[in-house]
Amino acid sequence: MEVQIQAFFTQGRRQKLFNVLVSPADMQDCRAIVLFIPALWDEMNHSRHLVTAQARLLAAEGIATLILDPEGTGDSYGDYASADWEIWLEDYVDALEHWSAHYKLPVILWGMRAGALLAGELLNRCGSNETPLLLWNPVFDGESALREMIRVKLAGQMMGNNQSMNMKTIRESLKNGDTVTMAGYSICGDFAGKLTARKLVDILPARTTVIWVDVLRNCLAKESPAKIKLKKQLEDMDSTIRYSKVEGPSFWQSVELEFVPDLLSTTKSELLQVL
Amino acid sequence: MTDTDELKNIIGDVLGIGDRAQTFTSNTELIGSIPEFDSMAVVSVLTAIEEHYGITIEDDEINVDAFLTVGSLADFVNDKL
Numbered sequence: 537m538e539v540q541i542q543a544f545f546t547q548g549r550r551q552k553l554f555n556v557l558v559s560p561a562d563m564q565d566c567r568a569i570v571l572f573i574p575a576l577w578d579e580m581n582h583s584r585h586l587v588t589a590q591a592r593l594l595a596a597e598g599i600a601t602l603i604l605d606p607e608g609t610g611d612s613y614g615d616y617a618s619a620d621w622e623i624w625l626e627d628y629v630d631a632l633e634h635w636s637a638h639y640k641l642p643v644i645l646w647g648m649r650a651g652a653l654l655a656g657e658l659l660n661r662c663g664s665n666e667t668p669l670l671l672w673n674p675v676f677d678g679e680s681a682l683r684e685m686i687r688v689k690l691a692g693q694m695m696g697n698n699q700s701m702n703m704k705t706i707r708e709s710l711k712n713g714d715t716v717t718m719a720g721y722s723i724c725g726d727f728a729g730k731l732t733a734r735k736l737v738d739i740l741p742a743r744t745t746v747i748w749v750d751v752l753r754n755c756l757a758k759e760s761p762a763k764i765k766l767k768k769q770l771e772d773m774d775s776t777i778r779y780s781k782v783e784g785p786s787f788w789q790s791v792e793l794e795f796v797p798d799l800l801s802t803t804k805s806e807l808l809q810v811l
Numbered sequence: 812m813t814d815t816d817e818l819k820n821i822i823g824d825v826l827g828i829g830d831r832a833q834t835f836t837s838n839t840e841l842i843g844s845i846p847e848f849d850s851m852a853v854v855s856v857l858t859a860i861e862e863h864y865g866i867t868i869e870d871d872e873i874n875v876d877a878f879l880t881v882g883s884l885a886d887f888v889n890d891k892l
Binding site: 578683684686687688689690691692694695702703704719753757760761785786789790791792794 | 824825826827842843847849850851852853854855857858859862863865870871873874875878
């Protein structure tokens with residue numbers, strides 16, 4: 537099936553937002569819509585190429601994907617320092633409601649890394665139990681996403697022989713509502729607070745179908761106790777977990793842009809099975 | 812206990828320099844010598860170490876000394892194990 541890619545701006549709650557719609561060339565052939573929520577910070581940039589490649593594969597099967605850059609990120613207007621979790625959520629709610637009303641097709645929410653947290657919240661807000669959730673290497677706890685970012689700042693300081701801030705002072709600054717620049721991104725205290733308050737198992741509605749695909753450096757390694765516990769928590773909520781793992785690099789943070797063909801084929805196959 | 816071989820594999824995987832990493836010894840310098848070893852790489856290696864060994868590295872344990880050489884990184888990990 538022929539595929540088309542359209543790029544356009546929509547008016548978000550505060551700013552103009554950049555959208556990319558990857559779909560069958562003829563939307564009459566479309567049988568489902570995926571709404572993608574990206575990873576945070578540089579992880580978003582490092583994974584964009586794979587997300588688009590995945591969207592193309594899905595479009596060839598009649599599944600459209602909307603890739604919306606949250607306010608202040610990617611090519612959307614606004615700046616990161618003013619990022620507001622609630623505004624991001626509202627912008628996604630608006631997009632979801634618009635496309636659902638316009639096309640009346642099954643919807644799948646797709647979150648990657650910390651984007652999984654926003655995807656889960658979006659599902660909670662306006663999805664139904666019929667809306668599957670596709671997760672790529674999900675971050676289940678916003679605190680761990682922030683910790684990694686703070687570590688990048690610390691590592692940068694370490695290498696520049698600058699000890700002006702340590703983990704404790706960075707966290708205190710954020711708690712006071714200050715904006716701290718980490719790895720080139722200005723992160724405001726409010727955003728950090730909302731991020732760290734989010735845990736996916738607290739957000740997800742019960743009886744969700746979760747398609748969880750992990751890219752791991754070593755698929756033969758024993759599953760961590762933390763992951764086993766997370767799966768059990770989801771099962772205790774009567775959620776259906778379709779878990780897959782493929783071998784590959786952590787492409788969202790790799791030095792070079794990486795390609796993981798197995799991730800794309802596995803994701804396509806899983807989505808086709810739930811539709 | 813960990814040895815430099817395991818760490819070489821982790822560093823090689825994380826930085827995407829698999830073949831080069833196999834030539835490392837415990838004296839191989841990391842920060843400041845390997846161009847790919849930037850601040851993002853430090854964090855990625857820390858996360859990979861945590862996942863591989865099932866340990867948690869506390870905020871105040873992160874310091875530049877651990878990343879000076881492959882050997883110093885091995886010492887850092889062994890202190891945690």
